[in-house]
Amino acid sequence: MKSMIKTNKQKYKQAPSVSSPLVKSLSLAVVLTLSSQVVLANEAQFGDVSSDWKPVASDKLIKLPANIIEKRIQKDFQASAMATRMIELDVAMQDGVSMIKSIIELMPELEGEAVQNQRFELLQYKSDYLDALQESHNLHQSALEKKQTLYKSVLDKLRLQSGKMNNSETYKIQQAQIAARQRMEKVVEQVDQSLMHLGNEKSSPYTDKYSTNLGQIENLKMAISRHQANQSPQMNGVDITSEEYLRQLLINVSTEQSLLDQETLMLSYMAKLVALDAQTLEYEVSYGDGTSDELMSETNKPSAVTTLFYQE
């Protein structure tokens, strides 16, 4: 885009005939058409294969912690052709904005036909800027839609996985074992005391070793739970589940989409203004601004020249 802007400028400066009203009118008509169509950007540009991103919710991705899933998706996106194109567009738009600013600053110092040339150049830069902005918006929109689909897919797979686990026979046996274990833990001391009454004062090797190992196991479990790589996703400093984290990511995507919609409205208004400016300039080039005709007609009026025909 940057090169395109420069090329346009060079062409404009190198072509002496551009100042002729016919060429100017044609060029303005093109600008006018482009500006009007900028809001109706076609899908071909939007779905450009060279700037695409095709993420997939693989099983490998689902197994990652939720906060890592987000980072992995972001990294994948940044490595895509779509992200590269978005960066290129950002750079081009920055250059375009600086050019527009410099032309606006320069215009008050110019007079006559030079002003008209600058206005024409300004319109071209504005039009190019809006083209780039439109493409950037479409890419943002596409990226957000893909992220949304991806997060939804991950969330669905997580739900399916937990649903399968909860309904499986293994899960039911696990739950039964946990319930039985809890029941047993309540009477452990009582059973130990009753063993002593039966004359078994010395505890078994299993009981001794188990209680020793249990302390060590608790320490290891604590270390695992504190480990950075095992931390659960957090939101506002509070631990949350993977499902909750993904739901929040989906909300964030919706927020970004709403703001993008609002910016699209701004873009359409800017395009409308450029189209109106181009139309005004086209009329001025074709028919003049009207003031000079009036000036002429004032000087040609008989009342203004009567003094030339007699001597007082």
Added chain:
Amino acid sequence: MTNFNKILTALIGVTCLISNVNAKPNMLFTLENLERQRAVLLDNLTTTKLSTYQREQNTNKLIKRLVDLERMVLRDDRIATSNSIMAKNAFENYDLTFLVHAGSESKKSPMAHWLQALKITNQSIEKSRAGAR
């Protein structure tokens, strides 16, 4: 050896270690041990070959072993992953499987608890008749 290779080797080592820890040919090993011991306890209760004193001495020894075995089974996470009917029945019928701990809850000896769980009373035994099934 590059750092990358070193890390890779270490990771493979850890993976092998985890695999070895998880490698267990029979996941129901502890439960089977408990069932064997429980069968011996019940046999000790019903056999007519022992005197009362012998029965009591044997029961005490068996209970001590059962305490450990019951705890091992309840703490063994591999049993649930076996997905077997045996494991399911064992945990669902807590009162009949974990005789020592369940008996302690009801303040009864394991034998008395077992008889109660199966609703075997003095009256029902007296009313019963010997015969072919």
